[in-house]
Amino acid sequence: MKLKRLMMSMLAGVMVFSVFSVTAFAHDHESDDAWVRIVHASPDAPAVDVTVNGDVVVEGAEFKAATDYLELPAGEHDVAIFPAGEHDEPVIEATLEVGAGNAYTVAAINTLENLDLHVIEDETSTTDGMAWVRVGHLSPDAPEVDVTAGGDVLFAGAEFPSVTGYEEVEPMTADLDVRVAGTEDVVLELPGTELEGDMLYTVLAVGFADGEPGLDTIILADPSHDAMPSEMPATGMGGTADQNSNYMAAGMLIVLLASGALFFFFRRPAFENQ
Amino acid sequence: MEEEPSDQTAETLEQNEETATPIETVQGTVTSGITPTSVEIPSLNINAPIESLGLTETGAMDVPEDGETVGWYNRGAKPGARGNAVLAGHVDDYTGPAVFFDLKELNIGDEVVVYGERDEALMFEVVKMERYPYDDAPIRDIFGYTNSQRLNLITCTGEFDRVERTHRERLVVYTELKE
Secondary structure (H helix, E strand, C coil): CHHHHHHHHHHHHHHHHHHHHHHHCCCCHHHHEEEEEEEECCCCCCCEEEEECCEEEEEEECCCCECCCEEEECEEEEEEEEECCCCCCCCEEEEEEECCCCEEEEEEECCHHHCEEEEEEECCCCCCCCEEEEEEECCCCCCCEEEEECCEEEEEEECCCEECCCEEECCEEEEEEEEECCCCCEEEEEEEEEECCCEEEEEEEECECCCCCECEEEEEEEECHHHCCCECCCCCCCCCCCCCCHHHHHHHHHHHHHHHHHHHHHHHHHHHHC | CCHHHHHHHHHHHHHHHHCCCCCCCEECCCCCCCCEEEEEEHHHCEEEEEEEECECCCCEECCCCCCCCEEEECCCCCCCCCEEEEEECCCECCCCECCCCCHHHCCCCCEEEEEECCCCEEEEEEEEEEEEECCCCCHHHHHCCCCCEEEEEEEEEEEEECCCCEEEEEEEEEEEECC
């Protein structure tokens, strides 16, 4: 489908980008770099291409599309948004300053006529086991709203254009409602939204309250940095590796014995727990 | 001439606020995935049970104890949800080839099917294959959030480093949910 093709091209964009950054920052991405993702939240704007410092990072992104995080060195970057395929005149251009180790969501907001870039700073870690939630009001014509979870007000009085701070909640499956502020009139409902532990959720309300495309949400669900592994899995034990000398075979036997011992040592308690 | 349309806009906005009470509720879209129980890769004749795994003490993604089971990283996305779901399987065990030994033979466009607790089946398609040094893979791209519904398969590749006691590289097969 359309969306899929779009995601593929975004992926291509990310890949191109990573090639550059990987060579430049082979061992230190986390500390020296910033992470930036771009969200198309302008309901009546066409599909767009996005460039960073002149390099195309996103192609043909339509309304409600969000890129994955792009890795950028800390410092200033020129971000420009063009109608898809037409790079003569940007629709909007901005200088984005990003700090090392920080993550940002940059949303193209408001109507095409009043297009603006809204920069939101993202947290990357939750308290252990908790879910962090925040909501963004990015619907240009919707009134001030409250957001409730299971009937209780979680966020009050969010106005366009704004994104609330994070609220910490226990992991749960929640019926989230967006209401006209101070009333019980539900404008948008998200029943059965799973809020998991060690996850950060950014729920962006986008679209027109009165008009097409209508109200919808973009939900960005980021695993807490601490929930991501620091190392890749050790998915091999060496049984098919070349064994071209006795020395190697001996080495392997030692490895085998050592791993076996470790295995026993570490695994036994786990078994008892089960 | 120019005042008229802007007045109209103001009026429309006012009306909106006044008529806010009978607003029609819109239902938003939420995607949720499945808890995977087995994985099938028809082109490689692989059909393996899945075990739910977290982190090791050193912070690495944990792996199954045997060579025939595939591990699903349970602190990440569920297959089918937006985000990166991750499966890891051994390339070899102590004596010979293991479940993901042939993973490197996959091609772009090949299918990977994941089955869930309630016998749900989700079909994914290989979109990219990359090799990374074992200690320098883009963890966030593999395990972090993505707006796509992705399933990434990891196994070891490259020479076995007897000092570090691990293969020198990791193969990551990126797949995406087929509509």
